[in-house]
Amino acid sequence: MDVNDPPSAEPSVAENVTFGDLVTLLEKIQRTHGNAKKREILAKFIQHWRDAHHNLHKGKKTTDSFYPAMRLLLPHLERERLAYGIKEHMLARLLIDVLCLGKDSADASKLMHYKAVKATQFGAGDFANIAYFVLKNRCPEKGTLTIADVNTSLDAIAVNNSSKKKELVRKNMMHLLRNLAALEQKWLIRMILKDLKIGLSQQSIFAVFHPDADEMYNVNNSLEKVCIQLHDPNLRSHEIAISVFSPFSPMLGEFGNPDKISKVMAGKQFFIETKFDGERMLLHKQKGEYKYFSRSGTDYSKYFGCTKYEGSLSQYIHNCFHEEINSCILDGEMLGYHSATKTFGSKADHYDIKARDLGEYQACYFVFDILLYNDLVLSNRPLQERVHFLKKVFQPIDGRIHISEFKIANSRDACIDALNNAIDNREEGIMVKDCESIYRPSARRGGWFKLKPEYVDGLMDQLDVLIVGGFWGIGHRGGLMSHFLCAVALPTPTGKKPSVFWSFCKVGSGYTKKELIDFNKKLADYWQPFDRKNPPSSIILASGFKEQPDAWIEPSKSCIVQVKAAEIVSSGRFKTGYTLRFPRVEKIREDKPWFECMTTEDLDDLRQKSGGKLANRLLRRKKAITQERPKVGANFQAADTSQVKQESDMLCNKEICVYNGSKECSKAELEKLIVKFGGKVVQNPDSITNFVLADKVTVRVNNLVKANSHDIVKVSWFLKCAQAFQLFPWTPQDMIHASQGTVTHFQKDFDQFGDSYTQPSTIADLKQVFNNIDQSGFPRLTSSEIADVEEEYFQDESPYGLFRFCRVYIDNKLDPLVATTQIPHSPLDLLALELRYFGASIEPILTNNVSHVIIDKGDLSRLYFFKDIRRQQTQKFHIISSQWIKDWTHPPPDLAELALPSPTPTLVWTAPWSSSHEIKAAAAAAATAAPAAAAPVA
Structure with missing residues (x-):
């Protein structure tokens, strides 16, 4: 297949839309913040496409659709259909060839070593971005290919790759690279690598295209069918048809x-x-034909048998189906059956059930559900009804096809x-x-x-292993070490720290993205590029470097992670000869030094003890606890109110329950006050009780809170009302617990911390609000997080983050290295408040954390003193006049709307900047250069 093959006769919109138009869309989506705004941009593009489709076809029936663009927006969904056989290194070689770059040139090195740790200025780990930097000065500003042209070339690459026609693959790639602009080539590379990085998920893109697109794709796994059948957004697919030989994703x-x-x-x-430990498989049968689809929709029929005469399974099970069965779709698990021992294998036994030769195993299918019985679709029927159909479909054969047994509970x-x-x-x-x-x-x-x-705490053995290597992430983890190579230590004599570690497993889950970012910052200064020709002597990999990390770390600089997994399985990819199945990080062992990780001996003991399985104990039932019901204490009994006279109607028609009293007023005294003000007292609240009074949160109060059925009001509120002979409205500060109706009322008048929208606050009110903020665990933003908010939502509109990344020491102390020797009535004291107002952090003493030192413009006698201190420090700071700060924070009226000029040398003694962005950038750079524990990173 060649790129010059003639196109189809039917006209298409894709022939009239340039690839550059799609790239412009992708660039705009990537730069836009917020999922809703991204979707809005995509929706406009799709609507323009539909309008062009209507003008081109005039309502005629056609197979032309949005599919040519959709397959480029969701390239990973074409993974099985289009195997390009092209990875980053092949693309690098092609670009070097097309651009005639010297093999030893700097640009060629960037392309070939795109994962190099020191290539962060180009976006380490992102090949497409690095390629763009190399191409941008060598390509035309605008490409000449349409979306249809690009798809034709990509189809040709996939077909020729599957046919092993490497020269034609290269020819088609050359055609694309020579006819696209640098920016277009960046996105083409991401499409070939099947990772766009635009911040829109598959579900979001489907939702923009059509409300039923995601659901329909899950059924038929065909992007083209989705785009053709759901071209009109106003037509809904209320009933999704499950049909024979049309793959769909199974229920999970x-x-x-x-x-x-x-x-x-x-x-x-x-x-x-x-729960079977095999391969999920959907079996489609129609007369003598069979299709087997995996969970991802991949067709494995050529292995298991397309007809009743072939395959590792079809020829053995054909005669077990009952005569009246014309067609059916079964859901089940494909396992390996060992006929000699009459046992079933697992994934840990290192055989591929999809292979033609299974060795001592044979394919066996365990069926647990049915979706189609002849022409009757069963998907909308309850499971208990579907399983009855299974017995009508086939007669089980030992070792070949079984019906999964179940029990009702x-x-x-x-x-x-x-x-x-x-x-x-x-x-x-x-x-x-x-x-x-x-x-x-x-x-x-x-x-x-x-x-x-492993889903139940306390049932699994947990392993403490040491991180010795890292792998660059892709997608939303791009630019981070997202997976880690872990090792165990070789045993050493008692008292000696281990010096050699054997690779054991690779782990990449169990932590949030924030935890991953924090962990990357912790180890950022210690990563070193892994050199296959000169590997570290302390870390031993399997022969052939089968699991070679992108970077390694000296064990003494690393840390232990606690890992949980399903079992220990044999593996030739790691030096130990074993690895973990489904490992995930439980936590970082900050309490353990690096040399206390698991050893190879510990690993062998654990493996032999458990037979590989890491479930080390059984789950116990909860025992019912019975105890004698306690008698009601005197302090919980109702007060004698028979002699109390009513003096007010303040609580008329109100039923109140008192749970406990305060130091000022006991439970009995409160109940007498309620009767005095015309209320009714009960000992147990029910549906007509108005509210409950309490001062202390006891077990009884907690139980009522969990029930969420009543308002529980503080005794202090009631005493305030009793003293004033007036019922005051409740505020959030008056409540121990508010029912849903009261919460809804509060939301109209108060914020989440109890601050009123309409009533003025007293000092006591504000103290309570601030206390509520502290108790709520409301996260306090770091300087870096505040800067992100300013950059995203305010940018140049707000000056209050002008010095956000600055860590400032102000020369108002006799000794800058001691925090207590304050200069009395320093003229710079007010400046400290002003700097904090504009986002700076004020440091009490001069340390390596400090990025700027401010001295009084009227007293420069200590200038050389600070210069001398700076020369002795490894991390340098800037020395700035107080006047320069004032010029930025109080510009002259005639310059208020203009960018300020760069400060003069008389105001700044290091690094003059010309804009607030440059101040932030320089401050961030200075903070980044400081020790990791001392400064946040933007």
């Missing part, structure tokens, strides 16, 4: 544990099945027993399914739950 189970099951099911019946204890049996039998876990659940393709929240030992 969400993570669960016995407590969650008990809460969600709430006494309803559910099925408990074994309705309690937490049943889940615990089943999970413990799975642990005893060394199985992966169990599945719990709502009997009433319908089949929802690709859904993970449809009433199916998977329970594994």
